[in-house]
Amino acid sequence: MVKLYSIFFVFVSIFSYSQLKGLAFYENLENKLNNFQKNDEKAFVYISPYLNRAKKENNLTKMATGYRNALFFVAAPQNKLRYADSTIYTALKTNDPDLIAIAYLGKGIVYYSTFRNYKAALKEYQTANQYLKNSKDEYLKHKVLYQLGVIKSYLGYNTDAIENFNRCASYFKQQIENDFNPNALFNNKKGYLNSLHQLAICYASLERKTKVDSIINIGLFVTHQQNDFLLERAYFKKCKGILEFQNENFTTAQMDLGEAMKEISKVDDFAWLSVIYFYMGKNQLIQKNEKKAISYFKKVDSIYQERNFILPELVQNYRFLIDYFKNNNDKAEQIHYLEELIKVDQRINKDFHFLSLKVNKDFDRKSLIDEKNKLENKSKFNQYVGVTFIILFVILLSLYIRHIRNQKDIQRAYDELQVKLLNFEQDTSLNNQPTKSTKNVRSSISPDLLKEILLKLDNFEANNEYLHKNLTLAKLAVKFKTNHHYLSTIINEQKGKNFNQYISELRINYITQQLYSNKKFLSYSTQALADTCGMGSRNSFTSYFYEYNGIKIVDFVRKRKEELGIK
Structure with missing residues (x-):
């Protein structure tokens, strides 16, 4: 009876909205969507009439907005891409550069957040960036700046990424203080919290623990008792759990990581789930709970097998698995995870080579041109010193990168040879079995x-x-x-x-x-x-x-x- 009443209530609500005219109809439905979490398909009870009205009126701007809302609330990854394509297709018809940029940015975010496909995401960000050349929409520009920071962080360019995220955090915080529109306030607060989260990740990579702790505390304070930002709070809990582990507070670490896992698993953020499993495994390993640790490490591998993605810091996960099975004389499993380690290493190297070239070539070109213009305005002596310094820096950086790649190539070759040696030990030696001829030989040999x-x-x-x-x-x-x-x-x-x-x-x-x-x-x-x-x-x-x-x-x-x- 209660369920029937609820359905009736929703039907009556939608019917009453259908009586509204003009922008009020769309605005009322958009406000209703604020009550739903990402991937909650119950939101389609409002999205469907929104899109139907927009199509009936041939309102391309609202159609694009409707498709964008649909890709946010639909759960299936492939359906997100379909709605992203529909958003782009509709936005292109409007000839509005900002709306087109939003559409391409949205598809890039789907590739990043749902698939962790950095290559595909970067391509969409590039297109969005082109449409924003003459835009006055600072919010949109900072969203692109944020996403580029994420890619730089993934590549390990943490100092550059920090610059991006600091600019984003500063902008979004300023908007929170000056804008009282509920939707704008929500979006800017979300942008601010996400920027803080990424700053915590970058500073953690640079081992700036005090800075990380300070950012986490700000994030937890801002999200305290805020039901609209439970996911963002979970990300800070994840960071706190990792920090507690590094500070050897293992019980607290397990609690924080477990709390973060519950919320993050709801949105199927497999990248951060794999990080949580990895640290929960390390936590158990230190406390001598080997079997429990291995179960977490296997979950990390399962995510990689299913999603074909792994963060560089989790490569060590396979070392733990290899060592465990080596110590337990399980050569079959040892070989299996050695082979997986080689695949993971190749995947990461392939991604890094492509992305680092693209980020430097396509997005830092303007900075290089500005730097060149500055050099041209200096004295010839300063030009000579500056250019010489840059050349030396590039040479040293190239040598360092070459050294790192060489070491990775050596490690990969060693791992591959180790698999070969272990397989040789497993297989019955040819020395113990007479060779059986199955090949044709010359007729002169009996x-x-x-x-x-x-x-x-x-x-x-x-x-x-x-x-x-x-x-x-x-x-x-x-x-x-x-x-x-x-x-x-x-x-x-x-x-x-x-x-x-x-x-x-x-x-x-x-x-x-x-x-x-x-x-x-x-x-x-x-x-x-x-x-x-x-x-x-x-x-x-x-x-x-x-x-x-x-x-x-x-x-x-x-x-x-x-x-x-x-x-």
């Missing part, structure tokens, strides 16, 4: 002779006889009591490589396994390692090691020592 030589090759590999120095095809043929031509043919056709490649690969595989499983080999010189595997020549050994393993011998030894804690 099946019996083929079987005999393959068996001898198996024994040759099993007994590590390839480690003997000065081993040649002729010598091995004599040992096998066969024709060197037959032996060469069988190795080529059955092993898929010539004699020298076959022996070199066996030697490199042997020495790599020894370096990975036997600590004493890590103290050997490169020449000693070459001698041990029978190669003799230091240059040939290092060249073959890199060719077969994709990582230099010195880098592999260094990474293995780091992993084992050997200095």
Whole structure:
């Protein structure tokens, strides 16, 4: 009966709104939407009549607004994109640059907040920015400035991002103090709180704990007993939980993170949920609750598998999983998470390369032009000093970036080789199973002779006889009591490589396994390692090691020592 009454009440309300004329109709329905949270589709009881009236009147501005409201309250991610496209399509018909910019900005925000697709979001922000060149809408300009700050923060350009967010926080705070319109007040307050949240994130990345604590306290104070800003309060609780963890207040940290998780999960903000799970896992790990910690770390991985997104700071999540399964002798899981770590690392590197180029090229060009004009107005000496400094800075920055990328490439190569080594340990060794010929061989070699030589090759590999120095095809043929031509043919056709490649690969595989499983080999010189595997020549050994393993011998030894804690 109560439910029936509620439906009747809504119907009567909508009917009464339908009697209103002109802008009052739209304004009344827009005010009603303030009672709903993001992704609450019950709001469509007001959005539908809003859009119907706008379409009937062919009011393009209100149609665009209706579609924009729809994308905010619809829950399904793909439907958000559809409404975003409808907003853009309708806005373009109005030829209003500000309205078009709002539409493109809205789609960019959907890509960012719903999909965490920074590439797609950046493209929409670029388009919005073009339409805002001559705009006088400061609120809209600061929304774009805020979103660019988010991308800079994601890339690790925290100092630049802080400048964006400080400007946004200052602007939105000023508007709160001067504007008493309820809708404008709500939007500006939301902008202010979001800017504070992003400032807390940036300062946390710079390890400015006192500053972070101060910002969190402001955020919690402003959102205290404010039901319209429960989500924003949850973000500050999330930051507080992380800070408490870093300050080793583990019980408080767990409470704050848990409280934040409840609210953030309602809007399915998977990016920050994964951060919360990560820190809850670390919190449990420190308190020796390994199994509970691993369950949280697995949740982080589940989010990545489902959404194909992970924040750079969560890469360590996979290190925890790898170490756990390594310590528990679960090689299958260890290999699985090593492979996932490699994928995650590649995904992040790909994103960073694209975004950093775009942010610097498309949005900082104006700053560079301004800087150039300033330099041109200075004396020739100051120009020379300034340009020299910039060139030196760019060179040093390039060298630093190159070093960082090189280290990441080394880590990736090491991880890939580690997967290969662990798989080798898991699989039944070829040395323990006779080679079965399934390939066609030259008719001049009888099946019996083929079987005999393959068996001898198996024994040759099993007994590590390839480690003997000065081993040649002729010598091995004599040992096998066969024709060197037959032996060469069988190795080529059955092993898929010539004699020298076959022996070199066996030697490199042997020495790599020894370096990975036997600590004493890590103290050997490169020449000693070459001698041990029978190669003799230091240059040939290092060249073959890199060719077969994709990582230099010195880098592999260094990474293995780091992993084992050997200095």
